[in-house]
Amino acid sequence: MVISSHFLAGAAIGKATGNPILAVVFGFALHFIMDLVPHWNYGYKHLKKIKTLILVLLDPFLAFALFVTIGILRGYNSATWIAAFLGGAACALPDLIELIIRILKIKPLSFFLKFHRNVHWFDEKPKDIWETAEDMNIYTKKRIFWGIVTQIPFVIVSIYLLAK
Numbered sequence: 001m002v003i004s005s006h007f008l009a010g011a012a013i014g015k016a017t018g019n020p021i022l023a024v025v026f027g028f029a030l031h032f033i034m035d036l037v038p039h040w041n042y043g044y045k046h047l048k049k050i051k052t053l054i055l056v057l058l059d060p061f062l063a064f065a066l067f068v069t070i071g072i073l074r075g076y077n078s079a080t081w082i083a084a085f086l087g088g089a090a091c092a093l094p095d096l097i098e099l100i101i102r103i104l105k106i107k108p109l110s111f112f113l114k115f116h117r118n119v120h121w122f123d124e125k126p127k128d129i130w131e132t133a134e135d136m137n138i139y140t141k142k143r144i145f146w147g148i149v150t151q152i153p154f155v156i157v158s159i160y161l162l163a164k
């Protein structure tokens with residue numbers, strides 16, 4: 001899923017725990033539970049397209065700005081700020097770990113790539129874990145549309161929980 005969806009959902013669960021350690025644990029685990037829902041993601045190859053790159057860079061900033069706005073409006077105390085932020089960061093973290101492992105080709109950590117890929121049960125998977133799955137999963141307009149729609153409930157529920 002996109003970074004915003006993960007960050008906001010992780011922040012919501014982090015806020016619910018009110019505890020920095022639990023926020024990290026639950027936020028990190030929530031990433032993979034969310035990824036079980038069929039969704040669209042930016043492809044690695046598409047990152048070379050300037051439009052996608054701008055979107056990917058804007059994505060976390062938009063989610064973070066929304067989070068900060070809600071926190072200010074709701075008058076979060078420092079414990080809530082910390083737990084919610086850590087939950088959000090932990091929930092977004094697996095995609096960053098994936099990117100780092102791929103870019104640096106860290107072979108001993110390929111189990112992480114395998115696990116992350118298997119969570120995406122709905123995608124076709126190339127045999128070689130180091131190969132991207134993009135050529136096997138062509139993103140048609142319809143597929144992108146539904147892949148975004150499935151993320152919206154997470155965003156709405158997360159915003160509700162953050163603003164509650």
Ligand SMILES: [Zn+2]
Nearest residue numbers: 001035094095
């Ligand atoms: Zn993921």
